[in-house]
Amino acid sequence: MTALKVFIGVVVLAVIVLVNTVVVMYCERKWLGHMQSRLGPMRTGYHGLLQPIADAIKLLGKEDLMPASADRILFLIAPILAFVPAILVYAAMPWVDRFAGASFDVGIFFVFAIAALSPVGVLLAGWASANKYSVIGGFRAAAQQISYEVPMILSTVGVVMLAGSMRLSTIVSAQSHVWNIVTQPLAFILFFIGILAEVNRTPFDIPEAESELVAGFNVEYSSMRFALFFVAEYMNVFTVSLLATLLFLGGWGGPVLPDIVWLLIKTYAMVFTIIWVRATFPRFRTDQLMVFSWKVLIPAALVNLMLAALGVVTNLFVLTAVEFAAAALFVWLVAKLGRTAGDKVRAAAEAGEVAA
Amino acid sequence: MTSVVGVHTITPAEALEGLSGVTDIEPLGPGGMPCGHTTPEALVSAARAIKERGFSHLALLTAIDGVEGSGGLEMIYAFKRREDSAMVALKVRLSDDALRVPSIYTLWSGAGPLEREVYDLFGVVFDGHPNLNRIVLRDDFVGHPLRKSFEMSGTGVSAEAVAVAVTGPGTASHTAETPGAVAGVTLPAEFDPFEAAAQPGDPALHSERLILNMGPQHPSTHGVLHIYLALEGETVVAAQPTHGYLHRCIEKLCEKNAYKACTPLLDRSDYVSGFHTELAYMLALEELMGVESTPKADYLRVVFSELVRITSHHTWFAAVGFDTGALTPFLYAFIDREKILDFFETVTGARMMFNYFRPGGVKDDIQPEAAASMIKYLKTFDRSMDDCVSLLTDNEIFRVRMRGVGMLSRKDIADYGVTGPLARASGFDHDVRRDAPYAAYDRIPVNVALAQAGDTFDRYVVRIAEMRESARIALAALEGLPEGPHIAEGVPRSIRPPAGAAYREVESPRGELGVLVVSDGSASPWRLKVRSPAFSNLHVAPALLKGCRVGDVIPALGSVDVVMGEIDR
Secondary structure: OHHHHHHHHHHHHHHHHHHHHHHHHHHHHHHHHHHOOOOOOOOOOHHHOOHHHHHHHHHHHOOOOOOOOOOHHHHHHHHHHHHHHHHHHHHHOEEEOOEEOOOOOOHHHHHHHHHOOHHHHHHHHHHHOOOHHHHHHHHHHHHHHHHHHHHHHHHHHHHHHHHOOOOHHHHHHOOOOOOHHHHOHHHHHHHHHHHHHHOOOOOOOHHHOHHHHOOHHHOOOOHHHHHHHHHHHHHHHHHHHHHHHHHHOOOOOOOOOOHHHHHHHHHHHHHHHHHHHHHHOOOOOHHHHHHHHHHHHHHHHHHHHHHHHHHHHOOHHHHHHHHHHHHHHHHHHHHHHHHHOOHHHHHHHHHHHHHO | OOOOOOOOOOOHHHHHOOOOOOEEEEEOOOOOOEEEEEOHHHHHHHHHHHHHOOOOEEEEEEEEEOHHHOOOEEEEEEEEOOOOOOEEEEEEEEOOOOOEEEOOOOOOOOHHHHHHHHHHHHOOEEEOOOOOOOOOOOOOOOOOOOOOOOOOOOOOOOHHHHHHHHHOOOOHHHHHHOOOOOOOOOOOOOOOHHHHHHOOOOOOOOOOOEEEEEOOOOOOOOOOOEEEEEEEOOEEEEEEEEOOOOOOOHHHHHHHOOHHHHHHHHHOOOOOOHHHHHHHHHHHHHHHHOOOOOHHHHHHHHHHHHHHHHHHHHHHHHHHHHHOOOOHHHHHHHHHHHHHHHHHHHHHOOOOOOOOEEOOEEOOOOOHHHHHHHHHHHHOHHHHHHHHHOOOOOOHHHHHHHOOOOOOOHHHHHHHOOOOHHHHHOOOOOOHHHHOOOOOOOOOOOOOOOOOOOOHHHHHHHHHHHHHHHHHHHHHHHHOOOOOOOEOOOOOOOOOOOOEEEEEEEEEOOEEEEEEEEEOOOOOOOEEEEEOHHHHHHOOHHHHHOOOEHHHHHHHHHHHOOOHHHHHO
């Protein structure tokens, strides 16, 4: 009986996650289209509503190609290794107060631990394809995801300290009076940058930089194996949006409307922001991305940790005040760095010209 | 920049005087530059002396098959003084049994690829050239197609050569049956990837070098361009462009067509800004025929040259965003480009392949309504440009990606014969429109956008400024459009210019675009050469890309704004 209940629960959960993934795909195409003065898909169904399904059918019907020199076994299991962690994190994700796969005491720890597995699939895919672009893309992806996990996880430690628990539903209920985004804006900024890099989204979509690497680690994949990467990617977008909602936006808390509606509104607001960033920003270069993580984000995350500790020993007002000041300083510093980078090289060139 | 008066007071004719081995100084065509004749032995020293006398830009290097049925061919070199666009030329006469001249590669690195082109198409051997092999044609091609003696039967390639291409490289029959053909893909000797790969890389890291063939099937090499990259980690240690995938024999086809039929062919040379190639051709043709275009046609030529420059820069702007991973500028730029293409369609009937300029004027007059709607659009142009550039210019990530990347020093610019926005971004204050005005540019002032550092960001800034300036010029030309006929009276229907040569330049979106027309008095050109600015700009790539990161390669190349159609022709 228990086994049946677990089975039904898993199926229901998987269906919910996959449906949301499809919705994210559709939203991205439509929203990105409108932001770029396009219509996006219009032909399949009303305003292209059936486009994701059409895409899925098309991908299923394609030939499953494999390069002759590919590492056969690794090539076959890499998409699965990328897909499994993407869906496995939902085991610990609460949707509303009493609806979760499993409510662990170490919920957030579990989520990060599972998410940390996803570079393995990407790296293997890049390596096994025996394509130079894939290899470069795979290495970049692994390096990037490992680098950005550090500030992302560090920035959530403050949230855990304030809630006094790693259980996600406790973190949400701890925000019933004031959301963490208000008390810890710096942490939210760091977390948001971290999740963009974690799911390879613009401006950190370097592993799949189509202008240099064609498509990156998945360039040799086709048919259903490509679809697995593709679905995993959009599932990750939904996952991190949900996670940001739970950690910083008060989860399912909100007046009048039912809990689940609030949760979805906030999550899709995060999805929208991620897509908005994609429509606006160019992409970093690999070395700049690493420098940004290790020299800017990680120190800032450590500072944030100290501020959170200060908040725990004093009160939320003090925390809010210092966090806002720190966030403003952080944004100013990053903007200044961006404006002056490369100026040294330029100044040297101009000086050299004058001398010559 | 040094002013025209002052140091550089010698006239072009004086620059050729007293050079050892240079004789028979005469103008190249009616009203053209002074041209001296020299011998292969005296060529290098004469070129060096001309360079030292201030004519330091190698503007043209090509060959003309023997006119007047004399056999052999003539090498022609044109040199330019960047300060005031004054030009001189040297001709070297070669006989069929000794098609050899010394390479002037040591004086200008940019001469290397140009000499390869002459070798490829004419079979002239350049002594001392570091990597003399084919540049636009296949490596296993047999013959030199711009020679008049080249057989044009069937596919234009001998049966043996076709057989070789089918059998593929490395087979015994390949090397045995086709003397002179090179097996499969030959790598330029200057950069041998296998040699570069064999180098151990960084000893501290125990690393190996990686050879990356970027293109020709690559989504963002801006056309069918192929670059060999030798990578040390993510850093480029050597780069070499290879092209020719888009060679459509335009120059050879022009020799087989009537003068008027050459115009649509030349549209397809630089297909992003067809008006400029057309205009250079018309100017050269008018000089040969002794025809003057009407004032109204002059103004219309300016209007369309500037509008097409805007659309060309729009295409570049779209690519800049795409190269750095920003998708939206692409669509914003294409919305605006589309509006201008609609104007082209209204007036010329075509959106890209115009065939609009004629000797003595333009094909059709502009409709008053079209002119009015153009004026209306151009007045709002600055605002729509603001929308576009606000996506990129002040974006921190964009600046990080662009500033200090892909530096080109003034030495590189001069050495490789780089022109256009690239040269202006490195501080060369030179623009054909202002320095040697053609069409109505003598009546409409041109402000030349300049920058000093010569990095990718400066090229971006210069082009954006040029777009705004182009809109201003086009608006001024439209508002000052004189009355009168749009084409001169009495231009013969069948064009047979008197024998002679004419070389005229225009400022295309990529730089100095020149067309050399050589006539033998018949109904089709004896030789028609397009001096492609993008060709010289592309071949600065080894200097441009060295030291770049892999992620910089595409933005840096994008800032060169290559159009492969014009490079391969």
